[in-house]
Amino acid sequence: MKAIAAAATVRTQAAEAIRAEIINGALKPGQRLVERELCEQLDVSRNTIREACRQLEAEGFLVIPPHKGPTVARLSDDEARAIYEVREALECFAVRLFVERATDEMVARLRDAHAKLKAAHESGRVARMLSTKNKFYDVLYSGAGNEILHAQASLLHGRLAQLRARSLRHQGRPQSSIAEIDEVVARIAERDADGASALWRDHIRNAAATALSS
Incomplete structure (x- = not known):
């Protein structure tokens, strides 16, 4: 149970970091996120990044097209x-x-x-x-x-x-x-x-x- 809680905490922290970059404008609308770069920046696994991105997709911050990497949601x-x-x-x-x-x-x-x-x-x-x-x-x-x-x-x-x-x-x-x-x-x-x-x-x-x- 402790391992599950720790994994959830790391995922939450990764999502918070990416969300903050979107909010402050460092990640622009339409910009594609590169998993490898995010793993290096946040020092987390690819699975953690993918889970964080799915969370942010549900919140409306990202879009994840089929067979493509996540991109920052763009609003017309x-x-x-x-x-x-x-x-x-x-x-x-x-x-x-x-x-x-x-x-x-x-x-x-x-x-x-x-x-x-x-x-x-x-x-x-x-x-x-x-x-x-x-x-x-x-x-x-x-x-x-x-x-x-x-x-x-x-x-x-x-x-x-x-x-x-x-x-x-x-x-x-x-x-x-x-x-x-x-x-x-x-x-x-x-x-x-x-x-x-x-x-x-x-x-x-x-x-x-x-x-x-x-």
Whole structure:
């Protein structure tokens, strides 16, 4: 059992390393990954690399065509727009449900997650912003109290992470993004479902415009 757990840990670490390279732009959309090079860079076996790549394919970061090596997923502008449209529908609904259902304790947890997200944005490190925002979303969806909604949002995770990274690498976007989230959290704390949902819609549309312009 210990050997299995150790193998899973190594695979997870390999997947995290490759994912981070995609998010920070070192691995470009459409770029093919070479197993031998990844084995040398990460000091792991080919089986570990293949398992990590299959995990990243399931997350939407990679595509693995039959009889070919994995490549970084490429999103067309039309695909990106479609993803943002679905994101807007899911997340605005989640914000509304959070306002209507979350306990005061959950609102306090969201405020804490928001404070950490603000610090991440001030760091200027895109990978930190993305990982911290994932924790913010965990609180948001927990407070919304709809596991089906959360599951549907999770299906978009990989492709959204690429688009978020593209948006946040744009000069000035981290600052404007967190300012927009500040306003949303304030409306949530006031239990203003309409206002919070409308502001979150604007936040997503601003992110989409930035990502597509990049």
